[in-house]
Amino acid sequence: MEVVRTARLVLSRVTADDLDAVHEIHSDPRTSVYHPDGPVTDVESSRAMLDLWLADWEERGLGYWAVRRTGESHVLGFGGLRRAVVDQEEVLNLYYRFRPSAWGQGYALELAKAALRVGEGLGGPVVAVIREVNEPSRKVAEKAGMHKDRTIPYGGVPSDVYVA
Template structure:
């Protein structure tokens, strides 16, 4: 799906409908979310399975890339908050990716340690996958997880993914799941 805006002053974030679950709000990221996203992605606890974790500059560049993906495609990684809350507690969403010559949607999820153990990754991931089914049905969804990251492996499996292949990805042996 490609969204065309008739009003040049509008942004793709204005077109995308926020996703609400029982306990979460998933919305397009805004520039004001940059620091929260950098904090989440540079926290050593969220990177314990990442062989080369991003520093502040790299995490900020990642966030810039996410905003660019939104501008080009009209969807992407979403900021996750609790309804009525202002603190970004995580990120979950999909963005396009080339995987072995095939265009796929890459499911990503990462939460602040204070949000761990509450089932938020599965809840947010389920909502994003439902969105994919309705809005991007022709593209397969992949999730790539470091094989040592048991909590994230469990999330992928609880989301209904099945193992597709294992290979080195971003410097670590990773299991690629497909849905």
């Protein structure tokens, strides 16, 4: 699970060397338009996010991947599964965020489908928590085969819980 290959992508365990890409992607206002807190504003916040992801891999053997095109070193985005508690239930949380230059090319859907395949063997429900206004993320989840199960307050805003 540390490295998963799809038709066009290599999904690999994040490393400390991914900090610059984490910050570039998460500090871009365009990638954070649906995030209640907005974009990350400083490198230390990006480092804390990456440290959490690194700890997931170390402690749980599962976490988010860095996404690259096959044969390339440039990080297109981040995503995958991590264990989380959503609405008082332990779940595998599906996440995806890409550089705007990677939008519209089907990479998020490719990652989501790969993550769902991995999640099938891990014995927990796979969910995606999506703000009601985040239509692009909703479309990815639905195309990957997920469906809306319920709406909950999450991060201070109403959010839909999609399940596989």
